[in-house]
Amino acid sequence: MLLHILGSSSLAPSRPSPLRQGGSGSGSGSATVRCASSSSPPPSSSSAAAAAGQQVAKVHSYGTLDYERRAALRWSSLYRRIAVGHGGRPGGRTLAGGDEGERRLDKWELCRISRELRKFRRFNLALQVYDWMTERRDRFSLSSSDMAIQLDLIAKVRGVAHAEEYFEELPDPLKDKRTYGSLLNVYAQAMMKEKTESTFEQMRKKGFATDTLPFNVLMNFYVDAEEAEKVSIIIDEMMDRNVAFDVCTYNIWIKSCAAMQDADGIEEVFNQMIRDETVVANWTTYTTLASMYIKLGNFEKAEEFLKEAEKRTTGREKKCFHFLITLYSHLGKKEEVYRIWNWYKATFPTIHNLGYQEVLSALVRLGDIEGAELLYEEWASKSSNFDPKTMNILLAWYAREGFVTKAEQTLNRFVEKGGNPKPNTWEILATAYLKDGQSSEALSCLEKATAVVSPSKWRPRPTNVENLLAIFKERNDTESVDRLMNVLRSRGCEENEEYKSLINTYAFQGT
Template identity: 40%
Template sequence: MLLRLPTTATSKAPLFRHRQHGRLSSPFFHSLSFPSGFSSSTRLELVTTSSGPTSVAIICALRSNSRSHVTANYEKRPKASWLAVYKRLSSMPDPENGAASVLDQYEDEGKKLPKFVLIRVIKQLRKFSRYKLALEVYEWLENRRFLITTREIAIKLDLISKVDGISSAENYYLKLSNSLKDGRVYGALLNAYANVSEKEKAEALFDKMREQGLIKYALPCNVMMTLYMKLKEYDKVEEIASEMMEKNVPLDIYSYNIWLSSLGYQGSVEKMEQAFEQMKLDTSINLGWAIFSTMATIYIKAGQLEKAESCLREIERRIQGQRRLPYHFLISLYGSVGKKEEVHRIWNVYKSSFLNIPSMTYRGVISSLVRSGDIEGAENIYDEWLSINSAFDPRVGNILLGWYVSNGFTEKTEVFFNQIIATGGQPNSWTWGILADHHMRARRIPEALSCLKDAVSDTKSKYWRPRPETVSCILQHCEQENDGASKELLFEVLKEAGCLTDAKYMSICSGNELEEDNNSDDEETNEGAESIFNQLLPAA
């Protein structure tokens, strides 16, 4: 049954939170509490026997009476709640003081910080990408001589890779004794390699895990398949999936999703459908909405819109409870199919289902309506967003501004931009980049360069780079008009944006379009980059 607006008003459910399903590394890193009944004085010692592998002995240290008295007093302290600790850490006035200053203050206040509280705090910090703070809490916990499990070692390794880089994570791993390097720790390092696309190191570690019989579950396979997807080595994704089936390693929903995606990216819709039929026979798999979203995307790319719409109807049938994410995909995919009526229908159902609608969702529906050709509808929703949002998000307006520029609506472009400024909106780097393209179309080079300078000066948009087409057009003008001043300003913009050290980007700017199959000649790439670099160098 398709989603329809309710005929009568009903009370709205409170906002909910959903998990980010795309994060394949998360199952490595769930904390474990030490069994109840063991105090911090209890420790595990690894004991090697002549008859077999290392075993674990539980050693209980004897305490003096005075020490027992101190411990008893500590146990009587009130326990701090994890949420209170998390909030105090998150709102530190000076993060440079580190987590230790906050945790020490808790102890000074006479409050107890059990390990399970700190592990819960770390989990929450990681959820919101506060990796440095999470690592500092771990280090504080270790300094208090709490027992650390291999699962927690894996989490620390993951945090080190994110905070200090892959080399530091490797050094931490190498210092661990072999007895502590179990599947979780191997998995954490594998995931760290995959995150930075260290293909050779990831493959070598994956082979080592094979040799030690640690590939018993889907997660390490999913990490490798995700890495190959990122590197566009789709045939290797299929090899991993085949190996899993040969060795009876159960595929999970993520395994199937990645496998189907790889087949779709290779343009093999028929093979994708065969894999889907095999998936339906797997009784351990629940066919949720996400798999149909993947298939719809592939069908749209292949131009098979009827099959795509059939998948979208399956998504609607599978929406359960207060979950926003399926609606976001439906709105986006119906926009890609060009069904503006369906975009409006899903949007109205979404608005009736949730009390609060974030700017991100407005951005998504405006983008979908623009892609489906309903500019008037997109403008109306933008006006609605302006009327109810107190905080201006330039990303919402950038969608319409970009459409006006790319379609030559000069007057609308200027009116719209002036409206942003008049309402107190703060343009971001992408706003200035769009406006630079607007000036380029009218051959107003100084104004275009001024916009690029404003774009690169915005510290909030550190990943912004000017469009290669814009750079190429400005450079062409500078050569034709012998405009050294504009060339020098362009050089400074590219330098500040970090473009000059990116050989691929610079090569595209020089007109050497690179193949997407990663078979481009590095020497040709570097020559193209050096060519445009030399053109940009200011005259001595």
């Protein structure tokens, strides 16, 4: 999902990873704040285009392989085999099979595959690629940029503790600004304040806090942590140390002003950005501004900035279309949502699950359920990857509105097509049953959620637990209480204070 600039507001799409995934592959920096890179408009004349085509692209690879200077080999076919789980094999076995024959896989191909997997948030598979290279260090020379990417993937797949262990085991020469920057980003993503601040302080002392990137990560952390007032302190430090601002710096600064509801500050920062000749405002800037003004209730100005964002939209960034669809829906502009969606479909030959999820959410938000149902059927007829997140959007609306039969039918069809419900899918249906007074069916759904083998940290909603306990106590139904207690124990809820309080409140005499 998307990150936008609204903090905890319901307008804010969920945030993606801030690790840079584009650029020079294994040579990209270890982390960057979540916004698109600025780009210049294409030259208007054919001669200018020809001249531009003769220039060598400037790629900041930090000394590692440069993707833009190598012709594409056979990485794409191998990537597809890994992405679809070729033959049910793990990524390592697929790579081993592709490494046989006359020509062995090289680092460029493998880093390119990992980059694509990260682009589509296939972090587990991307980590398998790096693990495979790590096991063959006699063949592959891994740089600190590679280590930074691997550290980030470890945190996403195995958790922060494993990432910390990986960092500690790195040789000292590889503990440079890239790996430290990646560790900083891991802590910031995990909202670990003390470790985020201490890591940044270590970077200061070691002379690694000289680039824009770590400052952007720290400022973004403070906005997310609802300490937006600290951003101005970091901005002052950047000015004192002559650290250049980039488009992300300004976007985060605008976020911080919006978080403090400082409309004058937003205007001031934006005007300073326009005056800064080293920075070009991009679509992210304008969707950010639109988000701010939606939050502040100035819908006219928000729509004005969305039109500016559209002018800077290219056929390379699906995320821009996602933001436009979401923000127009918050403005109540159904016709604009459909216009952007049609533009999106005309631009990209393949629409992935995330695109359908964004527009489904927008149509549900607008109350266009008929349109949402038609779109869901389109997705179900075309998709080969039945992501329950897509189905959950429609399912949740049915649950909220009390359409239990429709909710059941939708989930049944999803399972028949080969979809695997997640724990929260079953709880959505449980909520529908509770609203309909079917407590036994609701309890069965929670038991099914518990039985799903998943890395999810799902726990039943306290409100659902409270409602069920109240019903069972009223009926003196100790058997159902025992079943519900088993659900809570299996998810580690019994030691949680909120759940303990509920259990004590509704405890049966003698149980």
